[in-house]
Amino acid sequence: MVRSPDSPESVPPPIITLLTDFGAADVFVGSMKGVILGINPHAKIIDLTHDIPAHNIRAGAYLLHSASRHFPPDTIHVAVVDPGVGSERRPLLVTTRSYHFLAPDNGLLSYILASEPKAEVRELTAKQYFLGTVGTTFHGRDLFAPAAAWLSLEEPTDAFGPKIDNPVRFEVHQPQLEEGRLAGEVLHIDRFGNLITNISQTLLREALGSVDLPKVQVRIKKTTVKGLRNFYADAPPKTLAALINSDNLLELFCNQGRADKLTKAEIGDRVEVRMA
Amino acid sequence: MVRSPDSPESVPPPIITLLTDFGAADVFVGSMKGVILGINPHAKIIDLTHDIPAHNIRAGAYLLHSASRHFPPDTIHVAVVDPGVGSERRPLLVTTRSYHFLAPDNGLLSYILASEPKAEVRELTAKQYFLGTVGTTFHGRDLFAPAAAWLSLEEPTDAFGPKIDNPVRFEVHQPQLEEGRLAGEVLHIDRFGNLITNISQTLLREALGSVDLPKVQVRIKKTTVKGLRNFYADAPPKTLAALINSDNLLELFCNQGRADKLTKAEIGDRVEVRMA
């Protein structure tokens, strides 16, 4: 078998990822890809997801933070969940230690900015990097896509617009220690109905001492789960259970079922942890 | 940061786009991609959408026209919405000033042909560009995908089949001026519930004189919208409003809601515009 060698002279293609609430049934995303390839035909375009619930900035912010960090350095992440498109809300270019992010200034980068306090934040103003005519309803195609494509051609970030220091951010809630209980919340509900919380294993250890799995008690709504499991199939079927997931976060699940239906929990619901 | 330079010697990969009604839950699309890469492993395959409603040729025709024009010259667009697969309906190769289109001869290219009257239209007959065995139910994989891949290897268009002059086309409705009102129709309803019409800003100007935004009145079903907005968030929440969108088309929308649900409008419904 002969495969493509990662030979010294073969420069890896630049990666541009896309995360939007545009769905798959329209051609919004396809149009953005066309614009990108018209500027940089060598760009490797990767979809993170386009099924963010329409206009749900918090959901988009969480999933962007969750997926973007698995990409190689210099990846350009474009995120568009943009109910204020066309208004005075600014378009942003944020450069962290590893990545570039292009997004509307509406809180979509809140988790990124919270974990990267020294990120360089610019307002995208340089019209030479936009399409000739920028309309008022589709900045994903007319502004963010072309700017990302030009950035992938190594245009310097300072050519894209001036630094700003007041990007819009929503408050990222941190779990709180209250009378021996660590109180957090449901961050995300995934496709399998699992409830992902904002309580990390690290935080559990710091707050409650060494985590003795069988003694951990997790309370959500009116249900208390006793003990943590090692993996999904480790729990009895059809009952609520909890584990530390592969992102080091406390997660509630239901083996052969759906934790969201079992608990009727929603994003933002309170989750409490204590030691028995 | 070192990025991939668009160096003179690096030839851009050929782009093949796919638009179908095959959905994402099956592997029809994946199979087409496998066939393409078996013939031209360097092809860059881009999905426009695969969620055209099953067998809905008009919806496919609109979205193909809308998305395809954002791609760089020489892009090869493959479109398959094909209820007549296996019958006598012909497979087509249409070459416009900028692009190639491969599609069944059933009207799917109506908008393309309407806007490109000098396009070269050929019947795809050259079996050497098809898979060895072409079945009767999946020409996307057995015929259109391999023909597109061979075309991306610079095979000349005249090798694919003879020119024809009678491709199947449905009538593309143009808005009509009737007693001072411009009467058009709903072309498409997007994922956000927005109603996109076939009335362009250019046509509005020509038909009704200079467009004075506050004086424009748009009527759909039994509702009249007074004045055009500049962008979505410019309208009061939960009410029907209108604007000129980024494709220069009149669009009805509902800020923080869905215009399709509010109006119960469907594709083809009449939309009238006049000046107050």
Next chain:
Amino acid sequence: MVRSPDSPESVPPPIITLLTDFGAADVFVGSMKGVILGINPHAKIIDLTHDIPAHNIRAGAYLLHSASRHFPPDTIHVAVVDPGVGSERRPLLVTTRSYHFLAPDNGLLSYILASEPKAEVRELTAKQYFLGTVGTTFHGRDLFAPAAAWLSLEEPTDAFGPKIDNPVRFEVHQPQLEEGRLAGEVLHIDRFGNLITNISQTLLREALGSVDLPKVQVRIKKTTVKGLRNFYADAPPKTLAALINSDNLLELFCNQGRADKLTKAEIGDRVEVRMA
């Protein structure tokens, strides 16, 4: 027009396909792609489907077998439908005459193994090809994706783990000849509601003699279809009909309707064929 020549010196990029039950609304798949590109930025990643019904190993097995065989030799297929993730179930690397497959050892490769009796089956054990920390809930990202990426860099298969001879396989049902009738079953229901059976044209010929299309009778549930059609539009609208599809399999369909709704058939339902 200048297109990318398939020049002798341009080595084709390695292809990695992904088939999962992760859905499109989460970023599981995006995260896997990030991990792959971090190891081999030249990999060409192709989605087969991510909409396998959650935890449905049989559905995934069928679609993987159906799509994978259309790819060029040396393609690396990654399949993750993995309810037992984190348990003792083994991760596999299976190498056939044409492809590599990486998947959990839970039956997902049953059709592949049935059609490739001499395939080399290995347990994936070499931790140097996994992410630094492998959690217990997301082996798609932490184990299968990086192993596939390293394999695409031409690491030899024997470096990935020892050969084993007892992979988990479910029984692949073969149609049976019973008193002049060939009895098979519904293998898959596609997006159009078509019922794909496990009865091939070859088998029909062998079992029932030369296949005289008008004389073939197909029975499913309480309905009998008389005669086979040549293509979908060849059947009267809104009635149940049958044909040999492009995969050489007997398929029940409904022109301008859905055979699944008409028959209320489900995967696994019995289908009988005889000659009138």
